[in-house]
Amino acid sequence: MPELPEVETIVNELNKVLKNRKIKEVFLNWDKLLKKRIKLEDFKKILKNKKILKVSRRAKNILIELENGLILLIHLKLTGRILYGEKSFIEKDPYLRFYLVLDNQKIMALSDLRKFAKILLIKKEELEKIEDLKDLGPEPLAKEFTLEKLIERLKNKNKKIKEVLMDQKVIAGIGNIYANEILWEAEINPFKLSKDLNQKEFENLYKAIRKVLSLAIKYQGSTISDEMYRDIYGKEGEYGKIRKVYQREGEKCFRCQSKILRKVQNGRSTFYCPKCQK
DNA sequence: AGGGGTACCTGCGGGC
DNA sequence: TGCCCGCAGGTACCCC
Numbered sequence: 001m002p003e004l005p006e007v008e009t010i011v012n013e014l015n016k017v018l019k020n021r022k023i024k025e026v027f028l029n030w031d032k033l034l035k036k037r038i039k040l041e042d043f044k045k046i047l048k049n050k051k052i053l054k055v056s057r058r059a060k061n062i063l064i065e066l067e068n069g070l071i072l073l074i075h076l077k078l079t080g081r082i083l084y085g086e087k088s089f090i091e092k093d094p095y096l097r098f099y100l101v102l103d104n105q106k107i108m109a110l111s112d113l114r115k116f117a118k119i120l121l122i123k124k125e126e127l128e129k130i131e132d133l134k135d136l137g138p139e140p141l142a143k144e145f146t147l148e149k150l151i152e153r154l155k156n157k158n159k160k161i162k163e164v165l166m167d168q169k170v171i172a173g174i175g176n177i178y179a180n181e182i183l184w185e186a187e188i189n190p191f192k193l194s195k196d197l198n199q200k201e202f203e204n205l206y207k208a209i210r211k212v213l214s215l216a217i218k219y220q221g222s223t224i225s226d227e228m229y230r231d232i233y234g235k236e237g238e239y240g241k242i243r244k245v246y247q248r249e250g251e252k253c254f255r256c257q258s259k260i261l262r263k264v265q266n267g268r269s270t271f272y273c274p275k276c277q278k
Numbered sequence: 279a280g281g282g283g284t285a286c287c288t289g290c291g292g293g294c
Numbered sequence: 295t296g297c298c299c300g301c302a303g304g305t306a307c308c309c310c
Contacts, residue, residue, distance in 0.1 A: 002303065032286090060304080077304050079288080095288090114287045116304070132305095159281090168305085175303055227289075228303065246303095267283085269301085284308080293299085 004173030005216035059172035077116035157194035
């Protein structure tokens with residue numbers, strides 16, 4: 001479901017409400033959520049009475065840091081949602097899979113229609129060593145992520161640029177919506193090989209990555225249909241309303257009025273303007 | 279090593 | 295109405 005801007009929004013909101021709260025109770029009704037081989041009873045026992053220190057993000061992963069050097073990692077995959085609020089309200093969610101009862105009686109829950117989401121309990125010191133995080137590329141909004149770093153990572157890739165943008169090992173956090181939006185913004189054809197981009201295109205791509213992702217965070221993510229992303233209070237993201245290509249097949253390009261096309265690429269829908277993304 | 283296909287799940291909307 | 299198909303924000307794992 002969520003890409004970098006959606007996870008960032010969730011993490012910002014969680015930080016305001018979870019910091020310094022204590023976990024009083026744990027509920028889990030979908031065994032496969034827990035990826036690591038840990039007994040459910042042990043998992044619950046470990047979390048109980050632990051204080052939450054802070055919440056952060058790495059790529060599309062939510063990292064909930066607890067006392068005693070523990071981190072609860074949550075990946076929402078396609079349809080995962082984090083909810084926060086009154087138990088009586090949250091219990092009505094038909095896709096509730098996991099929740100924490102906090103010491104203010106509020107609930108932080110994971111709802112997930114398609115059951116792809118996963119939860120991992122790890123030690124802080126092994127954070128950068130675990131499979132899920134060790135191969136991730138740089139954060140595209142970090143200060144250290146310069147144009148030169150982008151070029152360095154893309155100039156030798158003999159793969160189509162859209163696939164490269166979505167590869168978490170190359171750059172972390174970009175998924176199908178924002179890969180499409182970024183390439184429209186940069187006026188680059190999604191099927192062009194990464195290594196064939198010229199200097200000007202790399203510059204445009206770099207600017208587009210920064211612009212699209214930070215604007216999407218400002219608009220608190222994208223909600224395009226009912227099943228899609230919500231923030232922890234159930235509110236929709238506004239970026240979907242100002243998106244340029246994603247799921248706009250057959251509609252007019254906002255730059256040149258040509259019809260937006262859709263093609264399947266790597267099993268995913270690619271939307272682009274055939275005229276200004278040559 | 280890296281690419282392609284498929285698996286993991288559920289629900290919705292369109293075509294017949 | 296009802297069934298079958300394609301499609302959905304993501305990743306992991308298999309095979310070659």
